[in-house]
Amino acid sequence: MRAALLSVGTELLFGQITNTNTVYLSQKLNALGIDVMYHYTVGDNPERLAEMIETSFKDCDIVLTTGGLGPTQDDMTKEIACQVMGDELVMHDDILDYIRKRMLAYKAVMTDNNIKQALLPSRCRVFFNDAGTAPGFALDRAKPDCPGERQWIACMPGPPKEMTRMFEKSVQPWLEKLAEGCLFYREIMTFGIGESDLETVLFPVIDGQTDPTVATYAKDGQTSVRVASKRATKQEAEQAVAEMIGRIEELIGQYIYSFDGESYAKVVAELLIKKGLTVSSAESCTGGMFAAALTDIPGVSECFDRGLVTYSNRAKIEELGVKPDTLEKYGAVSEETAMEMAEGVMRASGSDIGISVTGIAGPDGGTEEKPVGLAYIGFVYNGKAECRKINRTLKDRNRNRNNAMLSMFDMIYKNIY
């Protein structure tokens, strides 16, 4: 079964809001084994909306719309959908009664606009809205080019809270009956290998592969691999994905840190907690990004006690006990300084692991000997001390900082896993 998502609302075309409805619905439909073929967005204009609904039916059995069901003048999805699907609006007394009760509960006055909301296509299936006043509905018609088959439109309100609640309570059960097949996928997260290299290495399993499909993605300096299978049962799909993941693991196992699309911070935080280990951080060029990413994970106080952002040499000396001699002899961006930083923060906090970073984020401040992009990650744990040198010579401050931060998580992960 193939679906298109149609978002209605001029505010989307102005970039005033981010379309999270398509993300939510795409995930939900794919999980139901329904292929999402296209996303469309159109403004609050009757002619363009009517044409866009017809366009959306191209290749697709079902169109799910969000937005344009409200009580105001520029809400017209109901009227246009009804017109395109060849039905007419009639008053649904049960809905009118339901809206009246809701308005009463809100202590709000029932206006003509609210009464209008109970006008719905005569032969539609109604989806109640218990998070707002606009009801949703589904409506079908004969396929124009194949009148023996049916196609459906399902219209839902735009506000995410109303839409997701309506989807879960009413639309999903209805779709489950309509759809066939089961999709299952996992997302392999990697660090330390670029998208292009990844695809070269994975070529034997990607090439000519139809099910499971294997695709690579790049985001924020990390690459991921999505493995997806669609089979008659969920069990078959899961098994096909598991087999493919086994083959992929043989090829790129050393770069993988998650099979479920999680951030490196989350994976490391969970691993630390599981092992009963604590970490403390000393950051220079990343300026607190490591600590901020780690504390983004709820419950991280179990494994993280403190992080010191020592941006100046003086701060490194005073807060971490880095020796002035070390800074003078080797410089702030050096293996020696990185190691003293890691040792210093571990000593100060009494944590099991000390992790540090010092580098030149750029865009300026580099020299021939120590170029922008150079960074050292220091790691101390259980009598072991290790330093990793990063040398990217990239001018981009954001990417250098982000990569240094991820390398800190990578260094911890590789050492304690």
Added chain:
Amino acid sequence: MRAALLSVGTELLFGQITNTNTVYLSQKLNALGIDVMYHYTVGDNPERLAEMIETSFKDCDIVLTTGGLGPTQDDMTKEIACQVMGDELVMHDDILDYIRKRMLAYKAVMTDNNIKQALLPSRCRVFFNDAGTAPGFALDRAKPDCPGERQWIACMPGPPKEMTRMFEKSVQPWLEKLAEGCLFYREIMTFGIGESDLETVLFPVIDGQTDPTVATYAKDGQTSVRVASKRATKQEAEQAVAEMIGRIEELIGQYIYSFDGESYAKVVAELLIKKGLTVSSAESCTGGMFAAALTDIPGVSECFDRGLVTYSNRAKIEELGVKPDTLEKYGAVSEETAMEMAEGVMRASGSDIGISVTGIAGPDGGTEEKPVGLAYIGFVYNGKAECRKINRTLKDRNRNRNNAMLSMFDMIYKNIY
């Protein structure tokens, strides 16, 4: 001039990523006076992509695509766009040279895939990519139904960092020449007022306004107001915008911190440097977000020396000298602790200003007395000590942390401006 946005990538149809590119481009194009008519999304499939490009040209003079320009097998936007626009791919030696230099800088091996990236339509205008390896391009053709007129496609990479950088450096200047009239706009950044309140207050200047246009946006807990004018000359547009900004300043002056769309971190960093002041930070619930945001600004070492992330009570005592009595009597999330944290970090660093935050980020850990969302910001400077209480009772960890971080910048700004 009318535009359609076409996003390419199966990952979007799976709901794996949120499409922020359309938000960004919609805002930018509207600001340039280009009407965004439709958004489309299609997967990595050659036939469907080709058809979708043709569909996108319906009603529109220009189609902007994002995604599918990478070096891997499922990236095919370049090939298909070239085919639809009636051109052929040829090797561009200057681009090949540019990519080679970039790969060298990454210390990465140049693969066949990378060489393929220098294959571009023969008569295209190339957009260099200095945040990645995939170049973008623009290409035109005669309008199929009106051969005297031209229509354009502009293809950009999908990763937001690469796309936004390419747009700002190359695509926007190119579009400005294509579009008619002179557009000028400024973006007023505010903090401390919600979008709905902002719209109510600004109603007198928004209502019925056609030029300059005034529009409000909400993003990451902040609201901004874009004032745009399109006139015959740049000078006229600038003057119209300046007059409107004067009226807006009278209404919401106390919430404004920038007229040029800058982040609060950047505004505060520049202000500190300009005034020759230094700051140090002590963070609990934000876990380093303040320090990370501040150090995102190049040259910030002039005003920032250190930041201490003291997540546990012990760290607050040891690193900042917070009194155990204070923690016991008032708790970690209290005005008293916030003030001792700010004083402690100022004392340790010898900076002019000490700023601190302690709060309950959630989703758990709240009590009736101290609910999730409660936070205290401590500020000390030049003998002055001040505390701000934030009480949002919102369960969202990200939003609570982000708001607390912005409040720290707000507190500094309001006190030293």
